Amino acid sequence: MTRIPHETSGEPNPLNALGLDRLRRRSSMKWRTYPEDVLPLWVAEMDVPLAEPVVRAVTEAMELGDTGYPAGSAYAEALAAFAGKRWDWHGLAVERTAIVPDVMLGVVEMLKLVTGHGDPVVVNSPVYPPFHDFVRHLGRRVAEAPLGADARIDLDVLQDTFRRATAHGGRAAFLLCSPHNPTGTVHTAEELTAVAALAERYGVRVVADEIHAPLVVGDTRFVPFLSVPGGERGLSLMSASKAWNLAGLKAAVAVAGPGAAEDLARMPEEVGHGPSHVGILAHTAALRDGTAWLDALLAGLDANRRLLAGLLADRMPAVRYRPGDATYLAWLDCRALGLGDDPAQVFLDHGRVALTSGLPFGTGGAGHARLNLAASAEVLTEAVRRMAAAVEETGAVGG
Structure with a gap:
């Protein structure tokens, strides 16, 4: 599979527009x-x-009064075309897709299809907090397989977790975050192939949250889980939500591999009533006509990663930050600052900067905070200035 390079968009950096x-x-x-x-x-x-294509699509819908119930497969078709051009993946079959309200509600529905009450769901902590919350609310049991020190999937740990999860019979699933939130790690084809082999060996079903897939920068290549050998029995959730800032316009696509088509077919019809018709129009327009805007955003995010790394090195050198290759999120290891398990609370109380606490991300989250990079250079610069001042004010070490 060859990587399709991003085109130069010529559009201005949207992160500096407001x-x-x-x-x-x-x-x-x-x-x-x-x-x-x-x-x-x-x-x-x-x-x-x-x-602009998203604004135009929504505006035209308002002018037409096109605010009824969703119909058709235009969203899945646009996603398939985007995947073919962007990731050189032509295996996204529209007939093996379904529209769901959003990625996490889609994850819940997929887990209902492949696991039962009390069954284990494996996650790679530290990971997006709803992975823990939604799984537990569903009546499943979270089984952590922590990432390695390099922020990548530790295959030995994953194998051991799969083995323990399936030791007493029953069903198990692996909720894969790809690219990974909060680290920004992009899993390689080799890693995902190994994951698929382990899942097949232990009878674990893989459900992949791939919402950040369009947000990969530079020469790094996103690899859809369903595209790797052994991924045929996997289920994936994709959306334009994160990449085009459309969280308030609810819509996502569930995608089944060839070996999971029958599972997806069992999803209740009423699930498809949850997405917003206007949301589907917006997401479709983003995928079909919004790639120039996306490329400008990716360039801006890449610049912000470099900016943040430089600011931290200058003002807070004790903070460990390894820029990820995807997402617009920065995972900050603040343990050397001496701010305790929840540095985000210190930055809020003493610096008036709101970050996301690392604690809800599970094992490996204590002493960490997640920072949203999708802001202007001026805001990022001011935020780090305030954070450094907060460290000085508290008298913590390592600032």
Whole structure:
């Protein structure tokens, strides 16, 4: 599989398009959870204007009164075309897809298909907190297979966890985060092939959350789990939500490998009633016509990764930050600062910067914080200045 390089878009960096005054007019979670004196760099919303094709699609729907129930397969078709061009993957068969309300609700529905009450679901901690929350709420049992020190899947640990998860019979699943949130790690074809082999050996079904797939930068290549040898029995959830900042326009696509088509066919019809028709129109437009905007965003995010690394090296050298190759999230190891298990709380209380606490990410999260890079260079610079001042104010070491 050869990598298809991103095209040069010529569009301006959307991360530098909006000022704080305009952003604070937003009524979403990112901008309403904390007081106005706090810089919000926590939840996965981006400080960007929407891509013009998305605005046009939604505006035309409003003008037409096209706000009824969703129909057709245009979203899946646009995703398949995007996958073919972007990842050189032509195995996304529209007939093996279904529309679901969003990725995490889609994950829940897929886990219902392949596991039963009380069954274990393996996750690679530290990982996106809803992996823990949604799995437990579903009545399944979380089994952690922590990442290695290099922030990659530790195949020996994963094998041992699979073995223990299936030792007493019953069903088990592996909820794969690909690319990984919060580290930004992009799993290689070799790693995913090894995962698929282990899953087949132990009878573990793989459900892949691939929502961050379009957000891979540089020469790194995203590899869909369903594309690797042994991935035929896998299930995947994909969406334009993260890459085009469409969390408020609910829609995602569940994709089955050839060996999982019968599983997907058992999904209740009413699940497909949950997505927003307008959301589907927006996501379809993003995938079909919004790639120039995406490329400009990726260039901006790449610049922000370098900026953050430089700012931390200058102002907070004790913080360990390994820039990931995907997502717009930065995983900060703050343990050497002496701020305790929840440095995000210190940065909020003493620096008025809101990051996401590492604790809910599971094993490996203590002493860490997740920072949202999808902001302007000015905001990132001010945030690190405030964080460094907070360390100095508390008298912590290592600043």
